[in-house]
Amino acid sequence: MKVSVRKGDSFWYFSQLFQIPLPLIKASNPDLNPNQLAIGQEVNIPGFVLQNYVIQKNDTLWHIAQNMSFAVDALLLLNPTIQPTQLQIGQKLILPQRVTDLVLSNENNYSYQKMMSDIQQLVTIYPFIQTQIIGKSVLEKDIVELLIGIGPRQKHTNGSFHANEWITTPVIMRFINEYVLALTNNNSIRGLNLLPFFESNTFSLVPMVNPDGVDLVLNGAEAAGNLRESVLSLNDGSNDFSRWKANINGVDLNNQYPALWDTEAARKPTSPGPRDFPGYQPLTEPEAIAMEQLAQQRPFEILNALHTQGEVIFWGFQGLEPPESQTIVEEFSRVSGYQPIQYVDSFAGYKDWYIQEFQRPGYTVELGMGVNPLPISQFEEIYQETLGIMLATLYL
Numbered sequence: 001m002k003v004s005v006r007k008g009d010s011f012w013y014f015s016q017l018f019q020i021p022l023p024l025i026k027a028s029n030p031d032l033n034p035n036q037l038a039i040g041q042e043v044n045i046p047g048f049v050l051q052n053y054v055i056q057k058n059d060t061l062w063h064i065a066q067n068m069s070f071a072v073d074a075l076l077l078l079n080p081t082i083q084p085t086q087l088q089i090g091q092k093l094i095l096p097q098r099v100t101d102l103v104l105s106n107e108n109n110y111s112y113q114k115m116m117s118d119i120q121q122l123v124t125i126y127p128f129i130q131t132q133i134i135g136k137s138v139l140e141k142d143i144v145e146l147l148i149g150i151g152p153r154q155k156h157t158n159g160s161f162h163a164n165e166w167i168t169t170p171v172i173m174r175f176i177n178e179y180v181l182a183l184t185n186n187n188s189i190r191g192l193n194l195l196p197f198f199e200s201n202t203f204s205l206v207p208m209v210n211p212d213g214v215d216l217v218l219n220g221a222e223a224a225g226n227l228r229e230s231v232l233s234l235n236d237g238s239n240d241f242s243r244w245k246a247n248i249n250g251v252d253l254n255n256q257y258p259a260l261w262d263t264e265a266a267r268k269p270t271s272p273g274p275r276d277f278p279g280y281q282p283l284t285e286p287e288a289i290a291m292e293q294l295a296q297q298r299p300f301e302i303l304n305a306l307h308t309q310g311e312v313i314f315w316g317f318q319g320l321e322p323p324e325s326q327t328i329v330e331e332f333s334r335v336s337g338y339q340p341i342q343y344v345d346s347f348a349g350y351k352d353w354y355i356q357e358f359q360r361p362g363y364t365v366e367l368g369m370g371v372n373p374l375p376i377s378q379f380e381e382i383y384q385e386t387l388g389i390m391l392a393t394l395y396l
Contacts, residue, residue, distance in 0.1 A: 005038065009077075018045055023195065024184060027128035028045070051097045055089055055091040060084075061084045078093075079094055102174070110169050111218050116144070128180075129176070131146055132144070136290075138227075138285070139225055143290050146206075147205075149199070155202070155203050159207050159305075163213025163247070164373040168306040171379075172207040178387075192395065206294070212247055213248060231248065234250045243274055250271075251278070253291075256279055256282055256288035257288065259356045264278055295358070303351065309374055311339065312341050316343050317355040322360060322361065335388025338365065368385075
């Protein structure tokens with residue numbers, strides 16, 4: 001929701017008027033100087049949308065404001081030409097409506113287009129969510145990073161490295177929605193007041209690393225565009241791509257990293273296919289490169305890569321993980337019920353490379369149980385298990 005600055009208005013006053021924490025208003029208006037607001041400037045107020053209202057018989061601004069639980073000045077701010085003593089039946093007003101429910105609701109078949117639409121909706125309501133494009137997929141889809149928070153502590157979570165593990169994307173998107181909803185309504189999640197974490201952390205989230213692959217799994221070969229015949233050939237002519245993990249080139253993005261890549265490549269498929277092909281050399285695929293560059297630009301204190309399935313958390317690589325990795329994974333295990341596993345005979349993954357490169361805590365979290373793609377009927381259970389890990393990432 002946007003409001004126009006009047007004489008005497010300030011971020012602090014808007015914070016009091018709409019009961020929105022001041023740090024959220026500042027973060028929603030990064031290009032404005034709070035100490036030099038000019039009359040007529042537009043200010044973003046997060047957590048609100050505008051609604052139309054038609055004046056009824058016996059209406060007064062005071063009664064309308066009381067019914068909406070707002071101060072009269074909130075109505076005057078949004079309706080600067082209104083004459084409070086001369087309301088006319090049928091006259092139109094603009095009212096502020098606080099968003100008190102999740103705006104995302106349809107997690108099934110969570111395609112790239114659905115994610116992008118949801119991101120736009122969230123950023124419109126919660127403009128303190130920063131977005132940036134960190135790269136492009138093979139088919140030129142944007143790989144989007146969302147940033148929440150203003151603090152110096154950098155944390156990261158990503159999803160859908162593997163195409164048929166797309167359920168990890170709506171898990172991340174639901175968390176983002178719950179987080180910003182709690183912030184703007186002064187609510188807690190599992191007893192945690194989240195505003196201090198917003199002020200101390202900057203949480204980086206890449207909900208869909210592999211958008212081409214996700215759309216291929218959900219929508220079939222037509223989603224591959226001019227690579228339609230190629231993916232059909234790699235998939236033995238079948239238009240059932242439910243077993244497809246790779247990107248649209250048939251490269252497994254989580255086998256693309258220079259962390260014992262040669263060892264992994266020697267025992268994996270030697271040509272493109274639905275899964276496990278690590279490429280002809282490390283970091284050939286644009287999606288893998290984008291994630292590598294992201295970590296190089298901002299080495300995170302904690303990095304989580306969400307996958308499915310197994311209800312386990314892999315947390316070590318060749319003894320290069322720092323001592324605090326164990327403390328963190330034990331808390332992740334406590335809040336999720338997932339089993340921590342330090343070492344596994346699998347290399348060249350994003351988490352592996354991250355630990356090798358930075359000697360910082362990195363985790364591959366395998367959500368849920370079953371055969372990929374996991375059924376959407378598991379979503380709520382998976383989300384509640386993952387929610388503890390997401391919160392712990394903020395408070396650890």
